[in-house]
Amino acid sequence: xxxxxxxxxxxxxxxxxxxxxxxxxxxxxxxxxxxxxxxxxxxxxxxxxxxxxxxxxxxxxxxxxxxxxxxxxxxxxxxxxxxxxxxxxxxxxxxxxxxxxxxxxxxxxxxxxxxxxxxxxxxxxxxxxxxxxxxxxxxxxxxxxxxxxxxxxxxxxxxxxxxxxxxxxxxxxxxxxxxxxxxxxxxxxxxxxxxxxxxxxxxxxxxxxxxxxxxxxxxxxxxxxxxxxxxxxxxxxxxxxxxxxxxxxxxxxxxxxxxxxxxxxxxxxxxxxxxxxxxxxxxxxxxxxxxxxxxxxxxxxxxxxxxxxxxxxxxxxxxxxxxxxxxxxxxxxxxxxxxxxxxxxxxxxxxxxxxxxxxxxxxxxxxxxxxxxxxxxxxxxxxxxxxxxxxxxxxxxxxxxxxxxxxxxxxxxxxxxxxxxxxxxxxxxxxxxxxxxxxxxxxxxxxxxxxxxxxxxxxxxxxxxxxxxxxxxxxxxxxxxxxxxxxxxxxxxxxxxxxxxxxxxxxxxxxxxxxxxxxxxxxxxxxxxxxxxxxxxxxxxxxxxxxxxxxxxxxxxxxxx
Amino acid sequence: xxxxxxxxxxxxxxxxxxxxxxxxxxxxxxxxxxxxxxxxxxxxxxxxxxxxxxxxxxxxxxxxxxxxxxxxxxxxxxxxxxxxxxxxx
Numbered sequence: 001x002x003x004x005x006x007x008x009x010x011x012x013x014x015x016x017x018x019x020x021x022x023x024x025x026x027x028x029x030x031x032x033x034x035x036x037x038x039x040x041x042x043x044x045x046x047x048x049x050x051x052x053x054x055x056x057x058x059x060x061x062x063x064x065x066x067x068x069x070x071x072x073x074x075x076x077x078x079x080x081x082x083x084x085x086x087x088x089x090x091x092x093x094x095x096x097x098x099x100x101x102x103x104x105x106x107x108x109x110x111x112x113x114x115x116x117x118x119x120x121x122x123x124x125x126x127x128x129x130x131x132x133x134x135x136x137x138x139x140x141x142x143x144x145x146x147x148x149x150x151x152x153x154x155x156x157x158x159x160x161x162x163x164x165x166x167x168x169x170x171x172x173x174x175x176x177x178x179x180x181x182x183x184x185x186x187x188x189x190x191x192x193x194x195x196x197x198x199x200x201x202x203x204x205x206x207x208x209x210x211x212x213x214x215x216x217x218x219x220x221x222x223x224x225x226x227x228x229x230x231x232x233x234x235x236x237x238x239x240x241x242x243x244x245x246x247x248x249x250x251x252x253x254x255x256x257x258x259x260x261x262x263x264x265x266x267x268x269x270x271x272x273x274x275x276x277x278x279x280x281x282x283x284x285x286x287x288x289x290x291x292x293x294x295x296x297x298x299x300x301x302x303x304x305x306x307x308x309x310x311x312x313x314x315x316x317x318x319x320x321x322x323x324x325x326x327x328x329x330x331x332x333x334x335x336x337x338x339x340x341x342x343x344x345x346x347x348x349x350x351x352x353x354x355x356x357x358x359x360x361x362x363x364x365x366x367x368x369x370x371x372x373x374x375x376x377x378x379x380x381x382x383x384x385x386x387x388x389x390x391x392x393x394x395x396x397x398x399x400x401x402x403x404x405x406x407x408x409x410x411x412x413x414x415x416x417x418x419x420x421x422x423x424x425x426x427x428x429x430x431x432x433x434x435x436x437x438x439x440x441x442x443x444x445x446x447x448x449x450x451x452x453x454x455x456x457x458x459x460x461x462x463x464x465x466x467x468x469x470x471x472x473x474x475x476x477x478x479x480x481x482x483x484x485x486x487x488x489x490x491x492x493x494x495x496x497x498x499x500x501x502x503x504x505x506x507x508x509x510x511x512x513x514x515x516x517x518x519x520x521x522x523x524x525x526x527x528x529x530x531x532x533x534x535x536x537x538x539x540x541x542x543x544x545x546x547x548x549x550x551x552x553x554x555x556x557x558x559x560x561x
Numbered sequence: 562x563x564x565x566x567x568x569x570x571x572x573x574x575x576x577x578x579x580x581x582x583x584x585x586x587x588x589x590x591x592x593x594x595x596x597x598x599x600x601x602x603x604x605x606x607x608x609x610x611x612x613x614x615x616x617x618x619x620x621x622x623x624x625x626x627x628x629x630x631x632x633x634x635x636x637x638x639x640x641x642x643x644x645x646x647x648x649x650x
Binding site: 085086087088089090092093094095096097098099100101102103104105106107109110111128131132 | 566571573574580600601604611612614615616617618625626628629634635638639
């Protein structure tokens, strides 16, 4: 029988054993009644299975009032799918001989017929047993009760108080044998923060998760921190952009969809900025995404990201992006993770950023927190959500590349950002420590932030040293200078050649001019010569005429020619 | 004025009816009023009076109200609880 309690049914491979009795034990205030009530409410709301809540401890009114904050709308459900039986016992009662619980059965049976109920909760059965105060009779009656419930095809949840460690009072120990499934809830304080744990200690006929699993009480009910799915998403070969073009090419295309990415580095190494770039790219693709921060408020995130050219405001307005800002000290890490999972489910988140995940592990809540982060990674992977976690490393400078071992081994891609301090400068160096299934660059790159955005700059290596910052700039500008020098040289030479061409052309023009002059002269002289010859002839004729000589003699003609 | 809740013909209920009528007959003769309610037939009555355990005897009047559950086999205890000891002696 599915309880519908977030993350719980998966622990039992689908839900509580149907038509059987489940015992929920725990100390005061550990969430027993809530567990029982929520599974009834879910039965009524989601699975069309009406239920009966028998309250031995509180009045029905109190139960309804206490659960008002979960948004279950009990008054509406109570019209036809949910019944409360106020079974508080009177105080002044005399025990006068042998008895049975047929009254209780009659009441439950009447309600069962009225609603067609399939589920029943007996909340605070220890109160009833204390009232009866007859170990032999109460044992007999409880067995009879559980048998009867099973015969009526009612799946029942019985809650019973225990000590802090989940052990029942010796007298009530038989309850564990009577039930087919036993769930122990614990509530303790570790390092000043509350920690709730759940363990299925017994479940007849069902394979179940046997370890302790953390859970939290959130605004919508219980939330068990487990992957919550029985079948994981198939592994994807699709790539998701990191939001920085050059970085994508270092990762041969980006992160894998559904992968877990860890960005480690000390304070101020632009971990959040890398995360911001990733989430902006996701939002721009229209994928629902969530940015969970434990350091800043939502407003601060938007402002700070905008200063490096990552604009989240419009995505926040359109609702594609959600920013979850939590103060890490206010709630326990389990509550944070539970809330996170709830948001992921509600908004069908595809890309998730947890900034920083170390806020969860460094809360002093003990070893459970590391396990919690591993659970979160597992959860995201099972759902095909691409998860990017940043992790703060304490200490700065040449710190060893160490981080919570559980996280770094679980993560598919691990990026480390460190400071390189040299020549009076502090520069950011980015390396890909590992990236499963992806050919990735082995190069250290310099991460440059400007108000234009985030870029990766090539790193120069010279004499075995990696050059960054000003040194890189120098090297780059040297290169630039050399290039521009060369260019200028070429330009000059070009101009000179052009000049030479022009000169030659001018020369040609002058020569042409000269040639034309000389040709003209030639023409002139030859004209003169003809004229002169003509004149000589004329003169000869004149002379002959003057001398009244003979006709033109051959000698005279020769002379004149 | 007494009210006895029973559950059908279960052994404890049958015994309780027998024990109570015998006891009352000897202690107060016919100066009592007894209503016997079968919760199997009238579960709504059981619900309104929070009768989870049967048999259950309610003394409503006179004096302080009280409840006794069980088959009422211990006559002296029942009479003491009902405040009838003086009358019986």
